[in-house]
Amino acid sequence: MKAPYAIAVLAAASVATWALWPDSERAVGVAASTASQTVAVPQSTGSGEAQGSQWFSALPQGEKKELKRVPLAPVDSSGSAWLSMAQAREHGDARTPPIVRDAEAQAAPDANQLADHKAYQKFEGSQHARLLASYASAAEAELPRLRADVERARAAGIPEQEITKVVEKIRLIEQTRKEIVKGNQQAMAGARRQ
Template sequence: MRPALLALAGAALVGAALWLAWPQDDVPPAANTAHATASTPAPVAGRPWLDAWPPAGQGAAAAQAPLSAARSMAQTRAYGDPEAPPIAVDVPARVGPTAEELADPKAYQAFEARQNAQVMAAYVKAVDEELPRLREDIARGRSMGIAADKIAKAEEKARGLESMRAQLLKDHPAIGK
């Protein structure tokens, strides 16, 4: 065990020596601030590529564009986009099993059956709402001259939705009520 510890310490020492000897990307401060104006912030260590933009002679307006864009992106990442629409989630909160249902296996099975029935009923409802839209899209695609194979693919999807809906209603008639 002692040789392994010595090898590990030696590797750490060699790594530290290499890190200290590694050339640094030190750019003189004068080179970083050659394009700076009164509204440009002081250069930040570690980003000379951003502070050196734009190349010399392209003017103050060009110098402001990347910096303001970078600030905008940083603010958006940190605080969100104020112009983005809110995310609307109209999914009702999931109701978990009660303590009695958790304690009794048969009561929990009934709870699971109710949950599964709700999922199947939601599927049937979604098919009822979306199938007419899919049929309209297929008709619009035909009138626009969409390729026959793509129309056939969409029709197959519509038939699959209808088939699944019919099978669910046949197997579980209570969900259609």
């Protein structure tokens, strides 16, 4: 007994929504579905404002700009979409960049290190030290390039406030690199004493 009432309420709500939907947006939907290689965008008219503000309006109030049709990229519609997706899943997509893997494989702990807590902590420490060393060497290689970019930005007339942000980032990278190098020297000195 309740199902027919629920269906009737949903149908009435759908009809009311369709009837109250702004005419210009309904016309856009029809134009978009019939266009072959273009997207239809509504022209600004005063008739929609009589009904109140447009739902989900793309333009801010007060601005009146004439919108144009925008061409879409060509699509190969000779095959079905599901077949294309299945082939991309199995064989990859030729448009994606290649995955670059590290030259050296990540070291994994052996069974003895996994069994002994102190040995595993030592293994983790060496992995962390390797990570910090790679950051320091990458920062050392990248800092001259970043400084050259700042000089080119100044020569190109980029606003100083934008350049200041990059200079601050360079300072933080340099500070972190120095802290890593200093910490590594202290760790090496502590290891020599033991």
